[in-house]
Amino acid sequence: MFHWLEKNPFFFAVGVFVTIAFAGLIEIVPNFAEASRPVIGTTPYSTLELAGRNVYIKNSCNACHSQLIRPFKSETDRYGHYSLSGEYAFDRPFLWGSKRTGPDLHRVGNYRTTDWHENHMKDPAAVVPGSIMPKYTWMYTNLADIDTAFAEQLTVNQFFAVPYNKPVPMKDGSTTVVKMGGSVAEANALALAEAKEIVKDMKDQDVKDAVASGKIPEIVALIAYMNSLK
Amino acid sequence: MNKLYLWGIIVTIAMLGATYLSVGMSKGGINGDIVNMLAIAGAVALVIITVFVVIKYVRQMQTDTAEGELADESWDNIGEYKNPLPFGWAIMFLGTMIWGMWYMLVGYPVNAYSQIGEYNEDVAAHNAKFNTQYASITGDRLIEMGESVFLAECKVCHGLSADGIDGKAANLNVRLEANTVKHVIENGSNNQLLGSEMPMPDRNGLFNMNSGALITDAEIAAVSAYVADGMDASNKAGAEAFAGVCASCHGPDGMGMEYVAPSIAAFNPTLVTNVLNHGKKGVIGTMPAFERLNAKQKEAVGAYITSLSAK
Numbered sequence: 001m002f003h004w005l006e007k008n009p010f011f012f013a014v015g016v017f018v019t020i021a022f023a024g025l026i027e028i029v030p031n032f033a034e035a036s037r038p039v040i041g042t043t044p045y046s047t048l049e050l051a052g053r054n055v056y057i058k059n060s061c062n063a064c065h066s067q068l069i070r071p072f073k074s075e076t077d078r079y080g081h082y083s084l085s086g087e088y089a090f091d092r093p094f095l096w097g098s099k100r101t102g103p104d105l106h107r108v109g110n111y112r113t114t115d116w117h118e119n120h121m122k123d124p125a126a127v128v129p130g131s132i133m134p135k136y137t138w139m140y141t142n143l144a145d146i147d148t149a150f151a152e153q154l155t156v157n158q159f160f161a162v163p164y165n166k167p168v169p170m171k172d173g174s175t176t177v178v179k180m181g182g183s184v185a186e187a188n189a190l191a192l193a194e195a196k197e198i199v200k201d202m203k204d205q206d207v208k209d210a211v212a213s214g215k216i217p218e219i220v221a222l223i224a225y226m227n228s229l230k
Numbered sequence: 231m232n233k234l235y236l237w238g239i240i241v242t243i244a245m246l247g248a249t250y251l252s253v254g255m256s257k258g259g260i261n262g263d264i265v266n267m268l269a270i271a272g273a274v275a276l277v278i279i280t281v282f283v284v285i286k287y288v289r290q291m292q293t294d295t296a297e298g299e300l301a302d303e304s305w306d307n308i309g310e311y312k313n314p315l316p317f318g319w320a321i322m323f324l325g326t327m328i329w330g331m332w333y334m335l336v337g338y339p340v341n342a343y344s345q346i347g348e349y350n351e352d353v354a355a356h357n358a359k360f361n362t363q364y365a366s367i368t369g370d371r372l373i374e375m376g377e378s379v380f381l382a383e384c385k386v387c388h389g390l391s392a393d394g395i396d397g398k399a400a401n402l403n404v405r406l407e408a409n410t411v412k413h414v415i416e417n418g419s420n421n422q423l424l425g426s427e428m429p430m431p432d433r434n435g436l437f438n439m440n441s442g443a444l445i446t447d448a449e450i451a452a453v454s455a456y457v458a459d460g461m462d463a464s465n466k467a468g469a470e471a472f473a474g475v476c477a478s479c480h481g482p483d484g485m486g487m488e489y490v491a492p493s494i495a496a497f498n499p500t501l502v503t504n505v506l507n508h509g510k511k512g513v514i515g516t517m518p519a520f521e522r523l524n525a526k527q528k529e530a531v532g533a534y535i536t537s538l539s540a541k
Contacts, residue, residue, distance in 0.1 A: 071349035115515030119398050
């Protein structure tokens, strides 16, 4: 058999490939499958949060802010528990980033609040002296794209079985359900209801008026996304 | 003489000369100290051994012919002798197998590097150091620690001088501001400032014991100013309202009562620690809890904030 293989380089190469691929298969795949499963307490993004995530991507926040806390004492002191791979299970794509001009944001929802973000996005230097972050004033007038977020929800729900409208286990043993609308109108209504909760803690009268009249400025979606990062 | 030996002598002389020059011209010279002498002795030995070994094997390659019994197998007409493995190789081969077994069964499983393991060791070492160096500090050193924690964690909202950056967060240089007092009276409060649930009723549950009626708008305005001004007795209406409505829980001097109501006259470390543990929701907005600070750090922040408004 080996004589035959030695005389047939092509099948020899196939044999080498199969042998090495098998090793990779049994070493990498099970570990990867285990690590990429969502950790308990990781929930899918709601419609508004997903719209906020798109605002985050659109404005290239990830160029300056990472979302990956490394296991070093200095980092966990500042940002909280180090990141686990399963926490990115619903991130498509993940926004780890590779450069920190600003601080890491992976758990920003734990230590910043709606009103802080509202002040900060309007004029970062007024809140953090010396900050070089630019002002994002247009987010207070531009409207968030809820339809696209809903389309994304539908897609990941259908093709990747992201558990919308299903109980998701939480850290304290309870379960929670992240709702996804059945139609565009329903999704918009859900997002608006969530936006109304957010603006309760906001002060900008124009944003409050916009939400009261059924429009959702980008800043509200972005804050919903920021608050969901825990 | 064989050309090979001639080359050997030339290379030896050149290398020894280079060694002599480089050591001799360096600081201290050849006889400068024991390290230089040892180094040159080592270099001489190395040069001689190297040249000797190279000559030996080059000669062997020039003159040796292979002999022995050929193996049956022929790989594309390349034959192989059945000579036994050189002894040194056999020892190394066996040694590699033994090491391999040790590494697979003991070496790797026991000593494998783990990033999280290193992190856990780091944290444990840090905590141990913290406990020996800082666990029992008091007074000014505690306030100093509080300031450093404040500058790392709190200044982002409360500002460098703890003034709350124009109303974006609470001004910690005073215990309470009038709009906060007013908001709490009108809406009640449930911030666990005592460390446990002890909600304060809203205005529909606050009676003036002197008049027996619910607190009025005028009284709210007066008592808000009174509390915010540090309980200045010249504000008669405020003092009266305070005595009638607030004093029964917060004490006549506003210093609070254990298990009943927090101090509204001055900060104290326990109060601040409770805010850090539970967060806070008020007229300005929501403050998140800061549970990742350790108990001593929370106490220190409390001491620092208390020191800001201490008279």
